[in-house]
Amino acid sequence: MVINLSHGYSLLNDWVSELRDEVVQQDRMRFRRNLERIGEVAAYEISKHLPFEEKEIQTPLGSVICRTLKEQPVLATILRAGLPLHQGLLNFFDKADNAFISAYRKHKRDGSFDISLDYVSSPDLEDRIVIISDPMLATGSSLVKTIQFLREEGHPKEIHIVTAIACTVGIEYVKRSEPHCKIWSGAIDDELTAKGYIVPGLGDAGDLAFGTKSQL
Numbered sequence: 001m002v003i004n005l006s007h008g009y010s011l012l013n014d015w016v017s018e019l020r021d022e023v024v025q026q027d028r029m030r031f032r033r034n035l036e037r038i039g040e041v042a043a044y045e046i047s048k049h050l051p052f053e054e055k056e057i058q059t060p061l062g063s064v065i066c067r068t069l070k071e072q073p074v075l076a077t078i079l080r081a082g083l084p085l086h087q088g089l090l091n092f093f094d095k096a097d098n099a100f101i102s103a104y105r106k107h108k109r110d111g112s113f114d115i116s117l118d119y120v121s122s123p124d125l126e127d128r129i130v131i132i133s134d135p136m137l138a139t140g141s142s143l144v145k146t147i148q149f150l151r152e153e154g155h156p157k158e159i160h161i162v163t164a165i166a167c168t169v170g171i172e173y174v175k176r177s178e179p180h181c182k183i184w185s186g187a188i189d190d191e192l193t194a195k196g197y198i199v200p201g202l203g204d205a206g207d208l209a210f211g212t213k214s215q216l
Contacts, residue, residue, distance in 0.1 A: 001024060001182045001183070002147060002171055002182075002183045002185070002188075003045070003182070003183065003184045003185070004177075004185055004187065004188050005038070005042065005045065005184060005185060005186050005187075006186055006187045010041075011037075012037075012038060012041050012099075012186060014149055015034040015037050015038055015186070016029065016034075016165075016186050016187045018031075018034050018163070018184050018200075019034050019035070019164060019165075019186075019202050020200065022203075025202070025203070025208050027132070028208065028209060028210070030032045031084075031208050031209055032163065032185070032209045033083040033084070034071065035084035035085045035088065035135055035164055035205070035209065036084045036085070036087050036088035036091070037088060038085065038088060038162075038164050038186045039084070039085040039086065039088020039089045039090075039091070039133060039162060040088040040091055040092055040102060040160040041088075042088070042089065042184045042186075043089045043091070043093055043131075045110060045184065046131060046160055046162075046184060047069070047092070047093075049182075050069060050070070050071075050073070050129065051069075051070040051071065052068060052069060052070055053065045053067070053068060053070045054066070054067055054068075055067075055068045069083070070214055071128075071129065071133050072093065072095050072096045072097065073093055073095065073096050073097075073128070073129040073130065073160075073178045074097045074098065074099055074122070074123060074125060074128050074129070074130045074131070074135070074156075075089050075090055075096045075097070075098050075099070075131050075133070076098070076099035076101060076122065076130055076131065076132045076146075076150060077099075077100060077132070077134065077205070078084065078101050078102075078103045078132070078133070078134045078142060078143075078146055079100055079101065079102045079103075079119075080206050080209075080210055080211075081134065081135050081136070081198065081204075081205045081206035081209065082133045082134045082135060083209070084135075084209055085133040085134070085135050085163075085164060086098075086128070086133045088187075089131060089133055089162065093131075095202075097123045097128075098123075099120070099121060099122035099123065099125075099130075099150065099153075100119075100120070100121045100122075101117065101119070101120045101122075101146050101149065101150070102117065102118045102119035102120070103116070103117045103142045103145060103146050103149075109208070112118060117145060117146070117149055120149060120150070120153070122150060122153045123153070124138060124153060124154050125150060125153045125154030125155070125156050126154030126155055126156075127154070127155065127156070128154065128156050128157065129156065129157065129158045129160070130156040130158065130159050130160070131159075131160045131161075131162060132146065132147070132150075132159065132161050132162070133158070133161075133162045133163070134146075134161070134162075134163055134199070135144075135163060135164040135165065135205040136163065136164065136165055136198060136202075137161070137163040137165070137166035137167060137170040137171065137174070137183070138167050138169075138170050138172070138183065138192060138196050138198050138201075139167075139169065139173065139192065139196045140168050140169070140170035140172075140173035140174040140177070141173070143155050143161060143170075144173065144174060144177045144178060147159060147177075147178055148179070152200035158180075158182075159178065159180065159181045160181070160182045160183075160184060161174065161182070161183045161184065162184045162185075163183070163184070163185045163186070164185070164186040164187070164202075164205065165185065165187050165188075165189060165198055165201055165202055166183065166185040166188050166189070166198075167188070167189050167190070167191070167192045167198045167201075168188060168189070168190050169192045170192070171183060171185075171188070189201060
């Protein structure tokens with residue numbers, strides 16, 4: 001299942017347009033906040049598909065039966081670019097457990113790259129609902145490798161992927177490799193460059209949110 005959150009008309013379309021705008025991008029705080037907002041919208045939409053249960057709640061004047069989330073998900077993100085999107089999800093799933101993965105492109109002289117995973121901090125994922133956030137789903141290689149890496153911490157019963165911008169090439173790769181994942185994206189673009197960058201996309205989300213990094 002692939003959900004394009006910008007279908008139809010909502011404030012999310014404004015936030016995506018600002019993420020893409022090279023003038024607005026100069027405001028790092030606004031860039032991070034717009035990613036956070038998309039995470040919040042995604043959390044709300046995902047919550048509609050999660051299991052709930054009825055629970056009796058005591059108020060000062062009586063009792064009432066309310067529907068409450070049956071279990072908390074695990075929120076996982078890919079460092080460093082995923083942090084603002086992760087914070088948006090955490091704002092809504094505020095009791096969730098969290099996992100953090102260091103996954104990045106290690107570039108070669110010829111322009112190609114490998115996916116390097118150096119670090120993971122995660123709770124037990126056995127039979128858990130996992131929501132993974134990464135602002136850009138380009139080739140899909142880092143996400144698939146991250147999911148495979150997380151499976152070493154257990155076997156999740158559901159995996160949701162949240163991204164700000166996705167490319168159809170990456171979506172198809174994830175669907176082939178992890179067909180049971182659900183993808184929630186703020187927008188979907190069709191073009192991917194030979195170096196694996198989404199067009200029109202928005203650029204390097206990590207650099208725009210936190211500053212330019214040295215290439216190792």
